[in-house]
Amino acid sequence: MREKKLKDTNTESRDLELLSAYADGELEGKELIEVEQKLKISPVLQQELEKLQKLKSLTRTSAVLPPEDPYFESRLMARLNSESSTGAKLKKWFPAAAFGALAVFLMIFLKYNPGVIDEIVEEQKTNLAGFYSENLKPLLFAADLTNEDIFNFAFYNKLPLDNEEQKYLHLGYSNEGEEFFEINTSGFLPEEGSYENFAKAMKLNSAQKLEMDSILDSYKDELGAQLLVNDKNTLAINPNLWNYNKAIAADIIAWAKEINKDEFEKLIPVKLPLYNEKNVRTIVNEVKSIQPEEFIFVTPDSIFTEEYVFNKQLLRQQIQEMKDQMKSADDQLKKAQEELRHNLVVSLSNIPKIHKDTSFNRKFKVNVDSNNYRIELTRVKIPEIVLPDFDEIAANIETAAKYMQSINITVPKGVTREVSVKMDSLNSYHFNFSIPGLDSMAQYMPKRVDSLLQNYNFNGNFRIDIDSLVSGFDVNFSDSLHSLQNKEFRIQMKKLEEEMKQFRREMENLRKDLRKELRQDSVKVHTKKSIEI
Amino acid sequence: MIFKKKKLNLQVPKILNLDDDFSLINRFIDGDESAFKTLVVRHKEKVRSIIYLNLNASDAADDVAQDVFITVYKNLKNFRFESQFTTWLYRITINKCRDHLRKVKIRNIFSPIKDSEADLGYTPDVENSDIARIVREAIKKLPDKLRIPLTLKDIEGLSYQEIAEAMDCEIGTVKSRIFRAREGLRNILKPFEQELMK
Numbered sequence: 001m002r003e004k005k006l007k008d009t010n011t012e013s014r015d016l017e018l019l020s021a022y023a024d025g026e027l028e029g030k031e032l033i034e035v036e037q038k039l040k041i042s043p044v045l046q047q048e049l050e051k052l053q054k055l056k057s058l059t060r061t062s063a064v065l066p067p068e069d070p071y072f073e074s075r076l077m078a079r080l081n082s083e084s085s086t087g088a089k090l091k092k093w094f095p096a097a098a099f100g101a102l103a104v105f106l107m108i109f110l111k112y113n114p115g116v117i118d119e120i121v122e123e124q125k126t127n128l129a130g131f132y133s134e135n136l137k138p139l140l141f142a143a144d145l146t147n148e149d150i151f152n153f154a155f156y157n158k159l160p161l162d163n164e165e166q167k168y169l170h171l172g173y174s175n176e177g178e179e180f181f182e183i184n185t186s187g188f189l190p191e192e193g194s195y196e197n198f199a200k201a202m203k204l205n206s207a208q209k210l211e212m213d214s215i216l217d218s219y220k221d222e223l224g225a226q227l228l229v230n231d232k233n234t235l236a237i238n239p240n241l242w243n244y245n246k247a248i249a250a251d252i253i254a255w256a257k258e259i260n261k262d263e264f265e266k267l268i269p270v271k272l273p274l275y276n277e278k279n280v281r282t283i284v285n286e287v288k289s290i291q292p293e294e295f296i297f298v299t300p301d302s303i304f305t306e307e308y309v310f311n312k313q314l315l316r317q318q319i320q321e322m323k324d325q326m327k328s329a330d331d332q333l334k335k336a337q338e339e340l341r342h343n344l345v346v347s348l349s350n351i352p353k354i355h356k357d358t359s360f361n362r363k364f365k366v367n368v369d370s371n372n373y374r375i376e377l378t379r380v381k382i383p384e385i386v387l388p389d390f391d392e393i394a395a396n397i398e399t400a401a402k403y404m405q406s407i408n409i410t411v412p413k414g415v416t417r418e419v420s421v422k423m424d425s426l427n428s429y430h431f432n433f434s435i436p437g438l439d440s441m442a443q444y445m446p447k448r449v450d451s452l453l454q455n456y457n458f459n460g461n462f463r464i465d466i467d468s469l470v471s472g473f474d475v476n477f478s479d480s481l482h483s484l485q486n487k488e489f490r491i492q493m494k495k496l497e498e499e500m501k502q503f504r505r506e507m508e509n510l511r512k513d514l515r516k517e518l519r520q521d522s523v524k525v526h527t528k529k530s531i532e533i
Numbered sequence: 534m535i536f537k538k539k540k541l542n543l544q545v546p547k548i549l550n551l552d553d554d555f556s557l558i559n560r561f562i563d564g565d566e567s568a569f570k571t572l573v574v575r576h577k578e579k580v581r582s583i584i585y586l587n588l589n590a591s592d593a594a595d596d597v598a599q600d601v602f603i604t605v606y607k608n609l610k611n612f613r614f615e616s617q618f619t620t621w622l623y624r625i626t627i628n629k630c631r632d633h634l635r636k637v638k639i640r641n642i643f644s645p646i647k648d649s650e651a652d653l654g655y656t657p658d659v660e661n662s663d664i665a666r667i668v669r670e671a672i673k674k675l676p677d678k679l680r681i682p683l684t685l686k687d688i689e690g691l692s693y694q695e696i697a698e699a700m701d702c703e704i705g706t707v708k709s710r711i712f713r714a715r716e717g718l719r720n721i722l723k724p725f726e727q728e729l730m731k
Contacts, residue, residue: 020712024686026693055715058729059687062668066585069595073573076599080606 019045023052129306132234132299136308138224147216148195150223154248156194159227161235169227169237171245181237183298202256202263215255219248221316222288228295236295236308243287247280254280554618562610569609573602576619579689580626586684587630589673597633601626616698623691623699627681634677664729671721679714682707 015038021027022035039045110116145160153159157171161183170182199209226238257264295308554575560568580601585594604625612621672680682700685691693711697704722729 016716017709017712020715021693021708024693024711026708051719052715054729055718056687058664058668059672059683059718062665062672063582063586063684063688064669066581066594069581072577072581072595072598073570076573076602077570079599080603083603 015045016048019049020052023049023056125304125306128299129297129304129308132230132232132297133236133295133306133308134232135230136228136234136236137230138221138228145220145223147213147220148192150216150219150248151195151198151252153223154245154252157245159223161227161229169235171242181241181296183235202260204259208259211259212252212255215251216248219244221319223248233300235298237298238295240287247284247287250280251284555614558609558612558614558618569606572605572618576622577602579619580622583623583626583685583689584630586688587627587677587681588633593633597629598626601629604629617695620695620698623685623695624701627699630681631677664725667725667729668718668722671718674721675714675717679710679717682710683714683718686711 015035018027018031018035019039022032022039027035039049149160159169159171161167161169168184170184172180172182199212202208204212223241223244226241226244228234228236253264295306297304297306297308554572557568557572561572577598581594581598584597584601588594588597601622605622612618672684675683682696685696685699686693691699693704693707696707700707
């Protein structure tokens with residue numbers, strides 16, 4: 001049964017294969033006759049043939065033919081020409097041949113000059129070291145070590161490299177007991193005031209404190225010379241730094257023990273192999289006399305050791321020179337300050353009000369920094385000008401202005417001027433005032449009242465369009481101190497003060513009227529008022 | 534005599550038509566480089582088409598076509614005139630395609646992610662794609678040994694004999710492979726049978 005089924009399957013498969021070839025027109029002879037006969041009697045095969053033909057058609061139509069390539073022949077010919085020429089053949093093998101020849105040459109060369117690579121490496125290393133060891137300066141200049149820094153270095157093994165970036169050098173011991181150093185940019189830093197706390201704990205009096213300061217200070221130069229930095233971000237560390245670390249600690253401990261043994265033993269109860277001053281001196285001198293020939297260079301590219309002799313003598317000389325220069329600069333600065341103060345006092349002495357204040361000279365402050373110098377006037381008694389509360393007025397006016405359509409202030413020619421203020425279609429103001437022939441005032445007044453008020457910006461910076469109010473008057477208060485010497489200005493100041501008082505009264509009146517107007521709301525108000533200036 | 538001469542003149546174009554490729558090859562062997570160019574012009578589109586179909590319209594198709602003709606150029610002097618020039622040419626073409634596909638497969642071993650991405654790239658979507666594209670993608674999925682004879686037959690119109698010579702196998706093998714290719718194609722396209730058989 002199973003065999004029959006298998007046979008049927010095989011026959012069916014053969015029929016289908018023949019049918020496929022028939023559809024391709026590839027049958028002939030017996031096979032062709034056989035298929036044609038079966039097709040006649042089998043609708044299934046007919047259907048199958050139909051499907052095959054459809055599939056063939058789909059396959060044919062699905063094809064995407066390549067886009068035309070008009071340069072195909074020319075590219076082919078070019079390739080053929082380049083490949084067939086002897087030059088091209090050589091060119092093809094040239095890289096391999098060149099590398100081969102180079103390898104052979106190097107092998108022979110290195111056989112007879114075995115040390116050449118080491119020499120090159122050494123030379124490059126020296127060049128690199130030379131580049132990074134240029135202009136090395138003690139860290140002292142760069143980080144400005146304090147006594148507390150030195151104290152922290154001795155006891156906490158941490159030395160600040162860059163206070164701004166909080167970079168510090170940490171000396172430590174690995175689990176194997178080997179010294180190491182780290183350059184850290186974050187992490188634990190000794191708390192501020194550790195040195196002060198030590199001094200307090202040891203109950204040091206001021207003389208003893210000074211003595212300890214001098215001990216720490218004595219290491220400053222030395223410590224600075226162990227750590228060198230330059231503008232290429234190089235940090236050169238002398239391995240002797242570890243010795244200094246121990247020597248400073250020993251020195252301080254020995255000194256502290258001698259100064260106040262009781263307190264010291266409270267602080268450090270464990271019996272340590274403490275040194276007395278004599279053997280500490282020996283250690284310190286020994287440490288100071290060690291001149292390690294190699295510095296450890298930490299550069300942005302690499303870390304390496306290199307022989308480097310730092311000339312302490314030259315450093316001291318340079319420091320002295322710099323100190324001299326700074327002193328001379330300081331003297332010059334003091335002189336300049338003195339002159340400036342004198343000039344200011346002279347020029348300001350003309351101002352009667354200020355001159356009355358005899359403490360003026362002492363209230364003057366000059367700050368100098370690298371960018372500029374600044375004269376602070378905070379302590380100078382600046383004549384106080386009492387000003388009305390313009391903020392309040394402005395707020396009121398703003399509220400009132402909401403109801404205004406337009407404000408026309410007409411100033412007819414003549415001694416008596418009438419000012420008309422229209423509030424809205426129903427309300428209007430009329431007020432007269434006498435102006436003793438001030439034409440500039442006439443030009444000024446037609447401005448809208450609200451814009452007039454906006455011109456008065458009194459928030460700290462006293463700015464006023466005063467020139468139109470008083471002819472020939474030109475001042476800006478914010479930098480008016482320069483003009484204090486001006487006699488004319490002082491007269492104008494007085495005038496201005498008078499005018500300001502007058503103006504304030506006017507404004508107060510106007511405000512009252514406006515408030516009244518607001519209260520009355522739609523009631524028409526006529527105000528006649530004379531304003532004297 | 535005169536009649537005989539006329540008869541000879543009539544025969545000449547017929548011979549030229551039949552053995553045109555052969556005469557061009559002879560001219561090339563005799564040192565006429567332009568004969569090779571004529572051969573290239575005559576057969577390049579067929580060669581490019583076969584490569585294009587078998588390399589799935591790869592950008593490398595034209596480079597492979599150039600390689601085919603360079604191989605022809607280098608070996609043409611050794612051509613033995615035992616089969617049609619086209620049979621020889623197609624065999625070289627198919628071999629170059631196989632070489633290229635082999636290289637791509639090796640390259641894909643070293644960049645398997647790209648390969649798997651390429652496989653995943655085909656997501657049949659009847660609504661958004663045309664029938665031709667679906668069939669093209671289905672043909673791509675056939676193994677090389679089934680796809681090449683199928684495309685040579687149904688698209689390039691080569692006879693079983695030509696395909697057998699080009700692929701260096703028996704006619705029966707070609708017949709069987711083409712049948713199996715069609716069966717495979719129908720299986721792949723089964724989900725779209727209704728749309729395709731309209």
